[in-house]
Amino acid sequence: MVALTYNDKYYITFTVEVRAKGSDISSSNIYEWQPWSNVINVKAGADYQSAIRGILTIYSGIIGEAYNDTIADKVLFTYYDYPVIYTGYDTNIISVDSQGNITALNYGSTVVTVIVGNQKAFNVTVNIIP
Numbered sequence: 001m002v003a004l005t006y007n008d009k010y011y012i013t014f015t016v017e018v019r020a021k022g023s024d025i026s027s028s029n030i031y032e033w034q035p036w037s038n039v040i041n042v043k044a045g046a047d048y049q050s051a052i053r054g055i056l057t058i059y060s061g062i063i064g065e066a067y068n069d070t071i072a073d074k075v076l077f078t079y080y081d082y083p084v085i086y087t088g089y090d091t092n093i094i095s096v097d098s099q100g101n102i103t104a105l106n107y108g109s110t111v112v113t114v115i116v117g118n119q120k121a122f123n124v125t126v127n128i129i130p
Helices: none
Strands: 003-004 012-016 030-035 039-043 055-057 064-066 082-088 095-097 103-104 108-116 120-129
Touching: 030 108, 039 103, 055 103, 055 108, 095 108
Parallel strands: 039 120
Antiparallel strands: 003 012, 030 055, 055 064, 082 108, 095 103, 108 120
16 A cells, blocks of 8 residues: 655545556456447548557456557456457448557548447547548
8 A cells, every 4th residue: 555645735545456467457357348448439541540448347447458469468367358349330431550550541430339348338429620
């Protein structure tokens, strides 16, 4: 347990769990899976690439971003522990790669279903705008 006080006025406590790199964090522990944003507007022809991201909470209280990466130093929840699937969207409007990066193909709107660990899902609306 960590306790912090700021200006003798504000107080917060939280638990820190330290694990060995590569330790077992089972996908059966998924408690909650939420999108960073429920709606993503992508400007057609933009110089940057938008991505769908989700926040994963497991029963022990650990919270972090989950997307398909295999490098444990980069993300808390790797592909091996918590695979993320992007499905159900209109492939005439967008494509979504295995890490959630969106490529605009045509103007329009579509809904992407994002599933983690074959257990929890959320929907994100993607709008391709001029």
